Amino acid sequence: MALSKVVGRFIGVRRHVVDPGGGGAPRVPGEVEALVVGGGIAGMSAAVVLAERGVRVTVLEAAPTLGGRLGAWPEPLGHGEQRNEHGFHAFFRQYYNWRSILRRADPHLAFLKPIPGYPILSRRWPTEEFGKLPPAPPMNLLTLLARSPSLRLADLRAMDRDAALPLLTYHPERTYAEFDDTTADALLHSLRLPDRARAMLFEVFSHSFFNHEAEMSAAEMIAQFHFYLLGNPEGLAFDCPDRDYATAIWDPLRRHVERHGGRMLTGTPATRLDRTPGGWRVGTAGGDAHQARHVVLAVDPPALARLVAGSPVLGGAAPRLVARMPAFGRPGPPYAVARYWMDGDVRPDRAVFSGVSRAATLDSVTLYHRLEDEPRRWAARTGGSVVELHAYACEAGVPAEVLAERMLAELVELWPEAADLRVRDLRARVEAQAPAFTPGSHAGRPGVRTDADGLYLAGDGIRTEFPSALMERSAATGIIAANHILRAEGAAAERVHSVRPRGLLARR
Numbered sequence: 001m002a003l004s005k006v007v008g009r010f011i012g013v014r015r016h017v018v019d020p021g022g023g024g025a026p027r028v029p030g031e032v033e034a035l036v037v038g039g040g041i042a043g044m045s046a047a048v049v050l051a052e053r054g055v056r057v058t059v060l061e062a063a064p065t066l067g068g069r070l071g072a073w074p075e076p077l078g079h080g081e082q083r084n085e086h087g088f089h090a091f092f093r094q095y096y097n098w099r100s101i102l103r104r105a106d107p108h109l110a111f112l113k114p115i116p117g118y119p120i121l122s123r124r125w126p127t128e129e130f131g132k133l134p135p136a137p138p139m140n141l142l143t144l145l146a147r148s149p150s151l152r153l154a155d156l157r158a159m160d161r162d163a164a165l166p167l168l169t170y171h172p173e174r175t176y177a178e179f180d181d182t183t184a185d186a187l188l189h190s191l192r193l194p195d196r197a198r199a200m201l202f203e204v205f206s207h208s209f210f211n212h213e214a215e216m217s218a219a220e221m222i223a224q225f226h227f228y229l230l231g232n233p234e235g236l237a238f239d240c241p242d243r244d245y246a247t248a249i250w251d252p253l254r255r256h257v258e259r260h261g262g263r264m265l266t267g268t269p270a271t272r273l274d275r276t277p278g279g280w281r282v283g284t285a286g287g288d289a290h291q292a293r294h295v296v297l298a299v300d301p302p303a304l305a306r307l308v309a310g311s312p313v314l315g316g317a318a319p320r321l322v323a324r325m326p327a328f329g330r331p332g333p334p335y336a337v338a339r340y341w342m343d344g345d346v347r348p349d350r351a352v353f354s355g356v357s358r359a360a361t362l363d364s365v366t367l368y369h370r371l372e373d374e375p376r377r378w379a380a381r382t383g384g385s386v387v388e389l390h391a392y393a394c395e396a397g398v399p400a401e402v403l404a405e406r407m408l409a410e411l412v413e414l415w416p417e418a419a420d421l422r423v424r425d426l427r428a429r430v431e432a433q434a435p436a437f438t439p440g441s442h443a444g445r446p447g448v449r450t451d452a453d454g455l456y457l458a459g460d461g462i463r464t465e466f467p468s469a470l471m472e473r474s475a476a477t478g479i480i481a482a483n484h485i486l487r488a489e490g491a492a493a494e495r496v497h498s499v500r501p502r503g504l505l506a507r508r
């Protein structure tokens with residue numbers, strides 16, 4: 001075991017159990033039905049756990065394919081059909097709950113391949129490398145401070161160390177009580193870091209949460225620092241599937257749920273909830289209705305707000321949920337994803353995935369032809385490349401093609417050889433579905449349990465009482481929703497894990 005992990009374990013930086021699970025029958029006694037609305041990570045995590053325990057689960061998914069923001073679909077291109085995806089995803093190693101669901105698709109997670117390096121690029125400053133740090137704190141932090149070209153000893157002396165203390169003292173209640181009304185921008189400003197250190201070490205990080213620092217709660221940023229860097233024994237290194245998400249994840253998970261008696265109805269948007277004597281009826285756009293004792297709403301925030309608004313019964317059955325929707329349903333800023341099929345390649349030493357700091361639009365670059373099987377084969381056959389560019393929190397109202405053009409121009413400023421590549425095909429999208437973590441939003445953030453009996457929420461915007469984020473929060477809340485149902489029905493619950501629950505210097 002790496003020395004940093006041994007030291008980390010000694011101070012409690014290890015995998016923690018937040019729900020031991022168990023406690024009931026291996027399968028629900030009797031007939032129990034559940035409906036899961038949304039077939040992304042949250043919904044499918046709930047469906048997997050419920051189906052395994054004998055609950056007759058039906059997933060209603062609006063899109064033609066499963067996966068939501070991790071979806072993949074066949075894309076007709078000028079040169080033939082290829083899989084396209086919602087966008088590059090880093091599968092961090094402290095995603096314990098998501099990985100446990102993924103083990104149902106592949107017990108050895110053999111499809112997840114380590115990505116060597118996690119460079120942060122900038123036009124103004126030397127590259128910062130996040131991927132080659134020791135995995136666990138405090139050694140990862142000390143190494144980062146000692147090695148970072150963006151931060152010198154004099155900078156550390158000049159910085160306001162008291163202002164930095166909250167980063168090390170994350171607490172699931174106190175941090176929100178003290179910092180949720182402050183912006184991440186104000187917190188970063190108070191550190192008195194040189195501009196370069198702020199840009200290279202902090203800003204890339206906050207952009208990855210699909211929120212601008214000026215509109216993001218400082219408490220959320222502290223929580224994410226804890227989850228990704230300061231409370232997690234696995235490090236900032238991550239893995240990625242070596243094939244598209246449908247082949248690697250969604251097809252096997254669908255088969256797994258079906259083997260356990262579950263059903264997946266894609267192309268089936270839910271439009272409204274009504275109460276029945278024994279539970280709930282969910283109406284769909286096609287006019288069908290499905291009934292079950294339990295319902296998990298595992299949709300993105302704007303979709304949840306629409307569904308709640310379209311269900312007048314919730315005004316009486318779940319008034320607190322209804323009251324929270326206007327704020328919760330407003331998504332974070334739009335994000336843009338552009339995938340380019342090019343007629344040549346960038347330099348061989350360019351990293352598979354790079355973060356980008358302080359470009360006007362571009363936040364990351366992924367070389368898919370060095371990552372997944374199908375683009376790799378296409379590039380080998382044609383001499384081309386498949387490059388994906390992301391903007392995680394971009395200007396509203398700008399068309400996807402314009403954002404794609406801007407991102408490509410910014411890539412050329414970083415990697416001049418990209419100027420020689422001719423675009424054979426481009427698929428560009430701009431969407432706004434990510435949850436917003438605005439200052440002051442924590443108190444009104446809905447949790448998994450709603451005020452209506454048998455109605456649960458799951459997703460990456462749903463509150464957890466332990467550190468989690470993004471894909472891992474979706475999986476964790478999906479499992480927690482399933483656990484509520486299993487416990488109510490007398491069946492054993494699933495174990496839930498997280499990282500160290502509090503910061504290294506937090507008082508108990």
Ligand SMILES: Cc1cc2nc3c(=O)[nH]c(=O)nc-3n(C[C@H](O)[C@H](O)[C@H](O)COP(=O)(O)OP(=O)(O)OC[C@H]3O[C@@H](n4cnc5c(N)ncnc54)[C@H](O)[C@@H]3O)c2cc1C
Nearest residue numbers: 038040041042062068069087089090270303459460470471
């Ligand atoms: C470009 C991009 C890059 C990302 N990179 C990372 C990363 O590197 N690491 C990471 O951890 N996370 C990353 N994320 C975040 C991650 O994708 C999300 O946190 C996660 O996929 C959310 O899953 P979910 O199930 O909560 O929601 P979603 O994936 O949004 O799933 C909700 C589902 O509900 C369906 N739905 C909506 N309305 C209805 C309705 N009325 N009826 C039926 N179905 C409905 C939707 O079609 C969708 O399938 C990234 C996201 C994006 C967009």
